[in-house]
Amino acid sequence: MSKIIEGLFYSESHEYVRVEGDFGYVGITDHAQHELGNVVYVDMPEVDDEVVAGEEFGAVESTKAASDLFSPVSGTVVEVNEALEDEPGLINKDAFENWIMKVELSDKGELDNLMDANGYKAMIGE
């Protein structure tokens, strides 16, 4: 059974956002990393990129396949998790600790479109 953390916001495409003030840390869920298998590459956006809720912002790749990442929120990328460049497998170790990008949120109202922990739990059937 995969780990789900209370207090985060979840998307149907298995990304999460942890909100701290005006910023959101975006990554993939533990369930998603488990489904993917060993992550061997993370295609991350660049600082200052604009991301849009529901639109692609990068990809996570296992040996077998690439999975597009969809941003759960809109805003400006202020930081990417550079540790993932050398060690993409960190996502498998702890997907919630190892976020992919930090976004300055342009519309916190968008968070209402996302699921809470219980909603996400129901969606993945756990």
Add this chain to the structure above:
Amino acid sequence: MADEIKITCLHDKHVALGALMSPFAGYDMPIQYNGIEIEHNAVRKNVGVFDVSHMGEVRITGPEAEKFVNYIFTNDIAGAEIGKVFYGMMLYPDGGTVDDLLVYKMGENDFFLVINAANIDKDVAWINEQAANFDVKVDHQSEYYSQLAVQGPEAEKTMGAVLNLDCTDLTFYTHKEVEYDGETIIVSRTGYTGEDGFEVYASAPVIMKMWDLLIAAGVQPCGLGCRDTLRFEAGLPLYGDELTPEISPIMATLGMFCKLDKEGGFIGRDACAQQKAEGSAKKLVGLELKDKAIPRHGYEVLDGENVVGYVTTGYRSISCEKSLAFALVDRAVGALGNELSIRIRKKVFPATVVKKRFYQPNYKK
């Protein structure tokens, strides 16, 4: 029901081992059991076993069997010793590839053809069509035969110790028939991994028994996921990616398996000769990226701003620890050392043309 998914005799055993199952070539096949990397490394460093029962088998016999097989097959089997195995292709007259296959010489005018699962119906129809003018019998035996591949540096030892099959007398690309549990089975020193190894063709009950013995002995079960990463690193083509009705073996740089000068020629011979003489417009090359981004099938290959081809297979190579690809590109840009680039989603990454054999195979010749 033509569209109903088929299963191999080992299907329940794969599920019981917790394999990730997925449809492949009309069969519900194991993609991985413990992870592609674990299974890949087991084959490179120790030994692994694959269920490849989805592969097709066709037996060709009759007074003109040798003449016929040599006519539909690019390699030259004329006068070969019994026990030899040949790799080659069947081609359309325009040089496009019907399939790549192994031909086992079982006896005088007696050949065993091993074909790709995805092509079974097409190949059997093609073979039967060509056979009309020859005095041969074409016997489609895919329903009877199941198949295991035991691959890796410890494969020979495993065949002897676990299956009681002494294979020390088999050299690379030879086979023998062995009596096993009251039936005649076929064992060859062949594979699709770039390592030493064996393939066994037998009835379902024998294959199920062998599988159980191998698993009980601790041999790593390996899925189609690592079968693809292993063959890719060793520079081996996969039908559908590197060979297609549009990609000839000359384009795929597999001309060494096309014996243009053999007696009687073969279907597609003239097209191959022309492509070889004039240089085919497209050519399969290896590409190496400095970056860690992963090229995948279908991604564009660029020379400056111009699209010059596409990736046929690509991986973050497990054994070479590099991002590597096969790509079909314009011949003009395919020289070794040439600098090209690959579009991966929104970005473009530099890639150098390199030899396709990324990993040096460890065959026991």
